Amino acid sequence: MTEEILKLNxxxxxxxxxxxxxxxxxNISLSINRGEAVGLAGESGCGKTTAMMAVLRLLxxxxxxxxEIIFEGKDILNMPLxxxxxxxxxxxxxxxxxxxxxxxxxxxxxxEQIAEAIILHEGVQEKEAYDRAGKLLDLVGIGSSRLDRYxxxxxxxxxxxxxxxxxxxxxxxxxIADEPTTxxxxxxxxxxxxVMKELQRKLGLTLILVTHDLSMIAEICSKSAxxxxxxxxxxxxxxxxxxxxxxxxxxxxxxxxxxxxxxxxELAAIPGFPPDLLSPPKGCRFHPRCPYAMDICRxxxxxxxxxxxxxxxxxxxxxx
Amino acid sequence: MPPCDEISKNEGKEMERDRxxxxxxxINLRKYFPIKLGFIKSLLVKEVPLVRxxxxxxxxxxxxEVFGLVGESGCGKTTTGRILVxxxxxxTGKIYFNGNDxxxxxxxxxxxxxxxxxxxxxDPYESLNPRMSIYDIVTEPLRLQKEEHSEEEIYExxxxxxxxxxxxxxxxxxxxxxxxxxxxxxQRVAIARAFIVEPKFIVADEPVSMLxxxxxxxxxxxxxxxxxxxxxxxxxxxxxxxxxxYMCNRIxxxxxxxxxxxxxxxxxxxxxxxxxxxxxxxxxxxxxxxARRTEIVIKGEVPSPINPPPGCRFHTRCPYAKxxxxxxxxxLMEISKNRFVACHFPLES
Numbered sequence: 001m002t003e004e005i006l007k008l009n010x011x012x013x014x015x016x017x018x019x020x021x022x023x024x025x026x027n028i029s030l031s032i033n034r035g036e037a038v039g040l041a042g043e044s045g046c047g048k049t050t051a052m053m054a055v056l057r058l059l060x061x062x063x064x065x066x067x068e069i070i071f072e073g074k075d076i077l078n079m080p081l082x083x084x085x086x087x088x089x090x091x092x093x094x095x096x097x098x099x100x101x102x103x104x105x106x107x108x109x110x111x112e113q114i115a116e117a118i119i120l121h122e123g124v125q126e127k128e129a130y131d132r133a134g135k136l137l138d139l140v141g142i143g144s145s146r147l148d149r150y151x152x153x154x155x156x157x158x159x160x161x162x163x164x165x166x167x168x169x170x171x172x173x174x175x176i177a178d179e180p181t182t183x184x185x186x187x188x189x190x191x192x193x194x195v196m197k198e199l200q201r202k203l204g205l206t207l208i209l210v211t212h213d214l215s216m217i218a219e220i221c222s223k224s225a226x227x228x229x230x231x232x233x234x235x236x237x238x239x240x241x242x243x244x245x246x247x248x249x250x251x252x253x254x255x256x257x258x259x260x261x262x263x264x265x266e267l268a269a270i271p272g273f274p275p276d277l278l279s280p281p282k283g284c285r286f287h288p289r290c291p292y293a294m295d296i297c298r299x300x301x302x303x304x305x306x307x308x309x310x311x312x313x314x315x316x317x318x319x320x
Numbered sequence: 321m322p323p324c325d326e327i328s329k330n331e332g333k334e335m336e337r338d339r340x341x342x343x344x345x346x347i348n349l350r351k352y353f354p355i356k357l358g359f360i361k362s363l364l365v366k367e368v369p370l371v372r373x374x375x376x377x378x379x380x381x382x383x384x385e386v387f388g389l390v391g392e393s394g395c396g397k398t399t400t401g402r403i404l405v406x407x408x409x410x411x412t413g414k415i416y417f418n419g420n421d422x423x424x425x426x427x428x429x430x431x432x433x434x435x436x437x438x439x440x441x442x443d444p445y446e447s448l449n450p451r452m453s454i455y456d457i458v459t460e461p462l463r464l465q466k467e468e469h470s471e472e473e474i475y476e477x478x479x480x481x482x483x484x485x486x487x488x489x490x491x492x493x494x495x496x497x498x499x500x501x502x503x504x505x506x507q508r509v510a511i512a513r514a515f516i517v518e519p520k521f522i523v524a525d526e527p528v529s530m531l532x533x534x535x536x537x538x539x540x541x542x543x544x545x546x547x548x549x550x551x552x553x554x555x556x557x558x559x560x561x562x563x564x565x566y567m568c569n570r571i572x573x574x575x576x577x578x579x580x581x582x583x584x585x586x587x588x589x590x591x592x593x594x595x596x597x598x599x600x601x602x603x604x605x606x607x608x609x610x611a612r613r614t615e616i617v618i619k620g621e622v623p624s625p626i627n628p629p630p631g632c633r634f635h636t637r638c639p640y641a642k643x644x645x646x647x648x649x650x651x652l653m654e655i656s657k658n659r660f661v662a663c664h665f666p667l668e669s
Contacts, residue, residue: 043532155621185392186559187618190603212532215605238609256537257607258562260589267566269538273502 005034005174005206006055009068013050016062022277024050026230027067029304032223034173037200037207039217039238041253042227043274048210049098051227052176056095057084071174091121094172098179101159104151110137110162111147117169136165140195157188161195168199175200178210193220214257218242226250229275229285232304236311246313249286284316292317342416343521343553344404344437345380349413351399355626372625373399374410375577378652381521384547386554388568388585390561390600392622396577397557401523404555405439406430417521435465438514442526444506448498454509455494458482461517477516484549485512486542504535511543515550525557540567562604565589570658573597576625576633579652582660591668593661595638632664640665 013025025047032038042048053059055069057076069077076088097103105113114133118124124132134144140161142154151159160180167175177196181189197220200207209221217224218238225235226249234247245251255268272289275281281288287297296316304314352370362368374396381387389397403410406422415422417433425433438461441447448457458481459474469477482490485508498506507527514522524543528536544567546552558564564571565585572582573596581594592598599618618637623629629636635645644664652662 043534157621185622186561186600186603187392188621190605191619193605213605214533215607218607218609218611219605242607242609253533254607256533258537258560258566259606259608260562260565260601260604261606261608261611264565264586267537267540269541270534271538273504273535274532 002033004031004070005072006030006032006208007068007070008051008055009070011051011054011067011069012065013047013054013059014064015060016064017278020278021064023230023280024063024277025054026280028227028230028232030225030232030235032206032208034206035204036223037197037209037221039214039221039224040208040210040227041212041214041217041224043212045274045277046227047230047277048227049178052095052178052208052210056089056093056176057081086121090117090172091170092172093174093176094167094170096163096167096175096177096180099182101156101163101183103163104159106151109148109150110142110154110165111149114162114166114169117166121170133165133169136168137162139168139199140165156184157191160184160188160192164192164195164199168203171203172205174206174208176208176210179212180209181216189216196220214242214254215259226253229280230277231285231314232312233286233315234311234313236308236313240308240311246307246311246318247286247315248290248292248317284314341382342380343383343385343418344555345416346400346404347378347414347416349374349377349400349403349415350411351396351403351408352411369626372577372628374403375625375628376413377574377577377579379572379579379582381553381555383520383553384551385570386544386547386556386568388556388558388564388571389574390558390564390571391574392559392600394576394622394625395574396625397574398525400574401439401525401555401557404521405437405523406434407439432466435461435517436519437521437523438517438519439523439525440507440510440514440527443530444498444503444510445530447510448506450498453495453497454482454501457498457509458512458516461513465517478512481512481516484515484546485509487512502535503531504539507531507539508542511539511546515546515552518550519552521553521555523555523557526559527556528563529558529560536563543567560604561589561600573600576622576628578633578662579660580634580662582652583658587659593655593659593666593668594634594663595640595667596634598667599637599639632662 008028008030011025011028014021014023028051040048054065065077068075076084111130111133114136115129118129118132134147137144137146142158142161181192184192193216209217211217221238223237224241225232228249234250241250242254245254252268252270256270258267270289275285283299284297284302287293294316302314302316302319304312307313307318351374352372354368354370357365389400391397402408404415420433455478458478462469462474479490482493487493487505487508528539531539556567568585571585571588572579575596581597588597592601618639620637623636631647632645632650635641650662650664652660654660655666
């Protein structure tokens with residue numbers, strides 16, 4: 001029943017800069033099944049966006065990628081870029097970009113922009129492409145009557161919906177949403193999350209939600225990976241992540257989120273700040289901020305293991 | 321809200337009490353921004369359209385209190401904050417700071433009082449001059465004051481305030497530039513700059529919303545710690561009602577330039593009275609996948625503040641709107657102790 005759709009094997013992305021290599025993504029492995037909604041959480045600079053841009057092969061030239069990215073059984077990292085662009089990107093894997101409000105072309109109507117993607121990738125007639133664009137707008141709740149509107153005529157929430165419609169233009173099987181609701185107000189954010197959740201169920205999409213906001217993941221995802229300083233530190237289904245987190249970073253991060261539910265407790269804080277990825281700390285990258293750091297944490301990097309059934313973690317406390 | 325002249329009758333009695341425990345009081349504040357029209361249009365249009373950013377709000381903040389102003393973007397919360405510290409003049413209304421009417425002061429008198437109130441901006445990447453060292457940034461407010469300070473005193477105060485905000489040892493930070501420190505540390509610099517003049521009142525405009533989760537709670541806790549150290553009060557402006565719960569003693573919810581609900585923060589979170597507050601709370605994502613959620617997602621987006629809807633401004637999106645809401649504007653009334661709401665049909669009543 002569960003079929004693996006995307007697999008990252010020892011993925012590394014290093015950016016070459018003047019002072020050396022920024023180890024933005026350092027040896028991560030992740031397996032995602034078809035139809036799942038997976039959250040990828042972490043603070044800014046932890047490598048979550050870089051990892052997903054590697055999957056889309058949209059990294060800048062100074063990025064050095066190694067490892068494997070297997071999508072539907074094919075190694076998409078090493079296939080010719082031209083083939084990837086024609087066969088995979090947008091047709092099979094599409095994305096909802098960060099700051100999607102600015103991702104629309106200001107002088108093209110949203111209908112044109114959605115139809116353009118369909119025509120380019122599937123070579124259909126204009127008429128058919130517009131029909132499909134209209135259906136997509138209905139699907140995301142804008143309504144096909146707004147096909148010939150320009151982005152500036154739409155509100156923030158509407159633009160966001162249009163961008164979601166665009167990501168679905170070629171019936172992809174995997175959608176990567178990178179901070180899809182930044183710059184939106186809470187109420188609009190809730191509306192957009194609801195649309196995404198419904199679409200994901202209805203179309204059987206596989207969704208990767210990249211965000212710094214753990215509560216968004218709790219709302220719509222079934223599994224979650226937590227990244228810190230270029231590494232995945234924990235990966236499990238959301239209930240395990242939120243209720244029984246094993247990694248101290250996950251525990252602290254969850255406690256640092258204010259909630260409107262339950263009793264008011266003190267907000268937890270994590271002292272210090274994330275490391276410089278040009279020269280990350282030796283051993284476990286979290287050890288300078290970890291309250292439970294032991295000697296071994298400073299020397300040896302913890303292995304990424306399956307601590308319980310389908311609960312992966314990289315921490316010496318668990319291995320011990 | 322009682323009309324203006326009624327307030328002035330009671331003023332004498334109230335002023336006495338206010339001087340002791342109220343640090344700042346706003347009465348019937350309004351701020352209308354005229355819309356810039358082109359030359360031709362300005363000839364054709366009789367009346368310049370106005371954006372009613374803040375439309376008649378009153379509140380008071382007590383000493384050592386954190387008063388939260390919560391709402392979506394465009395509801396007028398930032399404008400309110402800027403009016404309070406005198407960055408923009410209100411269209412009408414009065415502001416009493418420590419018993420002095422700010423709107424009646426001359427520029428020079430205002431300058432002197434301003435040392436006692438400061439503002440912390442949202443984005444520490446924008447609010448710090450990249451070409452000034454942290455020492456220059458932090459000490460600038462002192463240099464701008466009318467009183468003369470010796471260079472030694474300035475240096476010492478800079479060190480002291482950096483220690484208070486947790487940038488230790490201060491010598492290590494004083495001569496760095498903003499780009500050499502992390503985001504959380506930048507915001508600490510912005511906080512230090514506000515606190516160096518030992519203000520009594522601070523407007524904090526989304527001070528932690530640009531920071532990462534792990535850093536955010538630390539800075540939030542720092543701001544709470546400084547209340548005791550400096551005897552300061554905050555107007556805490558935020559869109560994040562969950563964070564406001566942790567930061568504020570009282571919360572005021574704004575919608576389209578008006579306060580729709582006000583009360584102690586726990587009461588507001590647990591028992592909202594206004595349908596807008598209820599919707600705002602229902603929309604907040606919760607970091608708990610097992611939590612059962614109330615599904616009240618209101619439709620549509622905030623109407624334009626140029627032509628706010630008649631009657632209750634929220635009626636166009638309110639799930640409980642009735643005929644009366646379309647015609648009559650509800651006033652902010654105290655319906656139980658310390659709980660104010662502007663709604664014809666408040667919840668749970």
